[in-house]
Amino acid sequence: xxxxxxxxxxxxxxxxxxxxxxxxxxxxxxxxxxxxxxxxxxxxxxxxxxxxxxxxxxxxxxxxxxxxxxxxxxxxxxxxxxxxxxxxxxxxxxxxxxxxxxxxxxxxxxxxxxxxxxxxxxxxxxxxxxxxxxxxxxxxxxxxxxxxxxxxxxxxxxxxxxxxxxxxxxxxxxxxxxxxxxxxxxxxxxxxxxxxxxxxxxxxxxxxxxxxxxxxxxxxxxxxxxxxxxxxxxxxxxxxxxxxxxxxxxxxxxxxxxxxxxxxxxxxxxxxxxxxxxxxxxxxxxxxxxxxxxxxxxxxxxxxxxxxxxxxxxxxxxxxxxxxxxxxxxxx
Numbered sequence: 001x002x003x004x005x006x007x008x009x010x011x012x013x014x015x016x017x018x019x020x021x022x023x024x025x026x027x028x029x030x031x032x033x034x035x036x037x038x039x040x041x042x043x044x045x046x047x048x049x050x051x052x053x054x055x056x057x058x059x060x061x062x063x064x065x066x067x068x069x070x071x072x073x074x075x076x077x078x079x080x081x082x083x084x085x086x087x088x089x090x091x092x093x094x095x096x097x098x099x100x101x102x103x104x105x106x107x108x109x110x111x112x113x114x115x116x117x118x119x120x121x122x123x124x125x126x127x128x129x130x131x132x133x134x135x136x137x138x139x140x141x142x143x144x145x146x147x148x149x150x151x152x153x154x155x156x157x158x159x160x161x162x163x164x165x166x167x168x169x170x171x172x173x174x175x176x177x178x179x180x181x182x183x184x185x186x187x188x189x190x191x192x193x194x195x196x197x198x199x200x201x202x203x204x205x206x207x208x209x210x211x212x213x214x215x216x217x218x219x220x221x222x223x224x225x226x227x228x229x230x231x232x233x234x235x236x237x238x239x240x241x242x243x244x245x246x247x248x249x250x251x252x253x254x255x256x257x258x259x260x261x262x263x264x265x266x267x268x269x270x271x272x273x274x275x276x277x278x279x280x281x282x283x284x285x286x287x288x289x290x291x292x293x294x295x296x297x298x299x300x301x302x303x304x305x306x307x308x309x310x311x312x313x314x315x316x317x318x319x320x321x322x323x324x325x326x327x328x329x330x331x332x
Contacts, residue, residue, distance in 0.1 A: 012054075013058040018227050044238050058224075156204075166185060171267070181204075197259075198256055219235065243292070268293055271286050
C-alpha cells in the first residue's frame, strides 16, 4: 500500500503541478502585458498557492482513497469499493501496463528528489562560505553613526546582526527560525543614513515575515512532483514579488522611497563592478536579474507620488502563520 500511495501521490502531484505552472505563466504574462495589475503581495500569494496546492490535493486524494482500506480491512473494503472505479480513482487502471517499471521509477525519483534537496541546501551553505572567503578583510571600519543606526533598528525589530569587514556592499538575512542580518562595512560606508535605513527596514521586513522559512516550505512542495524544475522557476518569480513587498514596507516605514531606490542603484552598480557572486537567499537586497531591478526602481519612484497605505503595510509585514495553521486544521 505504501508503494501505491507514493506512486499515485507523485503522479497526481505532477499533473497538478503542470497545470499550476500553466496558470502561473498565464498570470505572469498578463501582468507583463499590463492586462492585469495585481499587487506584488497578491502575486506572491498566487505563486505560493500554485506551489502548495498540487501536493496538498494529491495528499488528500491518496489519503481519502487508501486510509479506509487500512481500517476497514481488505474484505470489507473490496465489498464497499468495487473495481474498476476505485482503481481508476487512483490511476491504477491507467498505469497498470507500466508496472513494475513505474513503481521502481517512482521510488528512484523520491530518492533523487531527497538527495537533490539535500545537495541544494549544502550547496547554498558552501556558496555563502565561498562568498565570505572572496571578500577582503582589510577594509576600514564604518562610521560610528552608521553602526549606531544599525544597532537601533536591529533592537527595534529584534534581529541579530553580523558585521563583515569588507569593502563589498553585502546585505542579506540568513537563517530560518532565528534569522540573522549580515552586513558589510562597505555597505555602511557606501550608503547615506537615509539609504541605509531603507535597506535595514527592507531586510527587517524579511525577518518579520519569515520569508526564508516560507521559501524553504515552498521548495519542499516543489520537489514533490516530476515538474520540480518548473516549480523552481515559479519560486524565482515569487522571490521577485516578495522583494517588492519588502520595498513597499521599507518605503512606508521610512517615508523615503527615493533614497531606497538610490541605494538599490548604488549597490547594483557596485556588485556588477566587483563581480562577487550573489548570496543564494531570497532575502538578498540586490536582485540578480536586470528586469527585476528595473521594476523595483520604478515602483519605488512611484511611491514618491503616493505613499503605500499604512494599514496595508502592517499586514504585509506580518508572517502568515495563522493562515497556515487554519489551513492545516481544515485539511486535517
